[in-house]
Amino acid sequence: MTDVRLHLDDEDGRYRAVAEVEVPGTPEEVWDAIATGPGVEAWFVPAEVEPREGGRFVTHHGSFGASEGVVTAWEPPQRLAYDEPDWQGPDTPVPPWNTEILVEARTGDTCVVRLSSGFLTGGDDWQDDIRGTFDGWSAALRNLRIYLTHFAGLPTTTLLVMHEVPEGLPLPDVRAASGLDRVRQGDQAQTAADTPRLRGTVEDVDDKSVTLRTTEPTTGIVELATMEWGATRMIVVRAALYGPDxxxxxxxxxxxxQTWAAELPTRQPRRR
Known part of the structure; x- marks a missing residue:
């Protein structure tokens, strides 16, 4: 992907994933997207944000549960930071996971959003976990750019399907199974007849996922993907649906x- 820049910051042993993207909007408009519950849901996950230093910052991750954080910096419309102290569960001693988002105004009503996520100290033993967040943050900031470009201010409805692939079954190719195995970024595309209907513009594609900015079944961003986290292998359908419908x-x-994802591991990949 060319619009989101990623790197690892290991200066002074802090170890942080850093992602940066340029988005349309004033700092106040971008702040509304990164520092309110409805704003965060529009490009990341459902969330609740208490707008003050010391407030709660809660994100909801489907079958992985909720992550409870506390706001450590609240400087509208330039800087937001929060700590997640129990990111490995309440009984695991770990350093807090810190996320900071900076908004820098550029000329022409655009801003650069710089997200830095990881550890302020004590992260030496967690480098693999930080690298494992690169794909997620890259997709999130890509969606932030799409949302602010095409859907800013519209209400968001989240659709999320996470189906764990049973042991012994292959992890399927969601692109081939949905008929989107030959698309490229910028193409107009639609899913195959035996897949729930999607039609729209291909915003991103790689060997494990494809993301459409849809016009059908409604306006939104829909990602079909597979993911692996340790021994867990999942098919993921993630959608942000914009507008009153x-x-x-x-x-x-x-x-x-849900039916499509559950049946997919037992089917042969589609070939064209």
């Missing part, structure tokens, strides 16, 4: 995607 579309489409 989002709840009705989720109600109509959720079961279809």
């Amino acid at each position: 989002g709840p009705a579309v989720r109600e109509r489409e959720q079961h279809a995607w």
